[in-house]
Amino acid sequence: MRVARGTARRSRVSCPPAAYGARWEQKRGSVGDVEQGSETTGEKLLVVDDDPFIARLLEIELAAAGYQVRVANDGQQAMDAVAQEPPDLVITDVMMPHVDGFELTRSLRQDPRTATISVIILTARGLSADKLEGFAIGADDYIVKPFDTPELLARVRGVLRRKREMKDESPLTGLPGNNRVQEEIEAKVAGEEDFAMLLVDLDRFKAFNDHYGFPRGDKVIQDLAHLMEDIVDELGGEEGFVGHLGGDDFVVVVSSAAAALVADTIVQRFDASVPGYYDDEDLARGWIEVLNRRGEPQRYEPIALSIGVASTQRRAFAHFAEAMAIATEMKNFTKATPGSSWAIDRRGG
Numbered sequence: 001m002r003v004a005r006g007t008a009r010r011s012r013v014s015c016p017p018a019a020y021g022a023r024w025e026q027k028r029g030s031v032g033d034v035e036q037g038s039e040t041t042g043e044k045l046l047v048v049d050d051d052p053f054i055a056r057l058l059e060i061e062l063a064a065a066g067y068q069v070r071v072a073n074d075g076q077q078a079m080d081a082v083a084q085e086p087p088d089l090v091i092t093d094v095m096m097p098h099v100d101g102f103e104l105t106r107s108l109r110q111d112p113r114t115a116t117i118s119v120i121i122l123t124a125r126g127l128s129a130d131k132l133e134g135f136a137i138g139a140d141d142y143i144v145k146p147f148d149t150p151e152l153l154a155r156v157r158g159v160l161r162r163k164r165e166m167k168d169e170s171p172l173t174g175l176p177g178n179n180r181v182q183e184e185i186e187a188k189v190a191g192e193e194d195f196a197m198l199l200v201d202l203d204r205f206k207a208f209n210d211h212y213g214f215p216r217g218d219k220v221i222q223d224l225a226h227l228m229e230d231i232v233d234e235l236g237g238e239e240g241f242v243g244h245l246g247g248d249d250f251v252v253v254v255s256s257a258a259a260a261l262v263a264d265t266i267v268q269r270f271d272a273s274v275p276g277y278y279d280d281e282d283l284a285r286g287w288i289e290v291l292n293r294r295g296e297p298q299r300y301e302p303i304a305l306s307i308g309v310a311s312t313q314r315r316a317f318a319h320f321a322e323a324m325a326i327a328t329e330m331k332n333f334t335k336a337t338p339g340s341s342w343a344i345d346r347r348g349g
Helices: 017-028 031-037 052-064 075-084 101-110 128-136 149-167 178-190 205-212 214-235 259-277 280-285 320-334
Strands: 044-048 068-072 089-093 118-123 141-144 196-203 241-246 249-254 288-291 297-300 304-311 341-344
Touching: 044 052, 044 075, 052 068, 052 089, 052 149, 068 075, 075 089, 075 101, 089 101, 089 149, 101 118, 101 128, 118 149, 128 141, 141 149, 178 241, 178 249, 178 320, 196 214, 196 259, 196 320, 205 214, 205 288, 205 297, 214 241, 214 249, 214 259, 249 259, 259 304, 259 341, 304 320, 320 341
Parallel strands: 044 068, 044 089, 089 118, 118 141, 304 341
Antiparallel strands: 196 249, 196 304, 241 249, 288 297
16 A cells, blocks of 8 residues: 555665665654654564665664564574564565575464464565465565555554454454454444444353363354354344354344344244254253252253343443443343343333
8 A cells, every 4th residue: 555645755665775874864863753643553573684774774664653673684583583572573584694584484384382473575576476485385465675665564554453353363263352342342332323232142051061072062152153143144234243252152233223133033043053962862851961060960951042132222332341231231131031032221321
């Protein structure tokens, strides 16, 4: 992404070495001003380049954007720096002595301790074969020299954003996690948008897990996630959202008008799937027997859903916690109903 002409200064790393000295002095005089006026991300970057001019320029530009930046002059130095303190992102040149950028990337990906570090490969080699090799060994992005600084910063922000999104993702269901759920609700609250938040909870799931084991329990969680995604795609509109808070707790966000239909459809389709998770003899009996916390055998009916719904149809929410509190209250209320059920708050604010 490039800044429109006339709207910002554009720096390129293709200038001759003699020009770098002037650029450094210019940037030294402005770094403090830029940092004071920008939001510091605090994310840690490692720049790896055997050209000291380019390495220094990148260090200044990235520091001015609010990142914590270290510099290494070759791949071996980079590996040593990573071992001392793993960065969030490595920006590495390809052609370097000792250990080149491809070998560095490959080493990072092969070590479980560094496999999740993001990598941007920076090089003058723009052939498709080189790019394909970079992506094949695990690079997150590939930038060809010369480049514009705004483009570099945009690529860095993009890679780090994807890293944060992947980090905040349920490994079991692939759904957005707690932070993404909160961001989704907070954005709607701030924009005064119409929405309903469905807090979905599995009843008697711990007993099911204890009786049948985690593999079958994980399948229930994954199937429920896919079921809700399908229903939201079908009935929730383009703004529909499904998140996984962890364990057996989910959040679904749809319009207030669609909330009742979506909740009812989730309950009906889930109940239809429940018999398939039980052994025939348990299904025929109508319960499973599991030791409770006191070590006593206790009978548990089949798993079911409790869904509490907080809606802006008759009230506005000030923040995420308020919407969550209402949804939790409704969920707890509906737990008193046998089997799967849902309840929506229809009180005015």
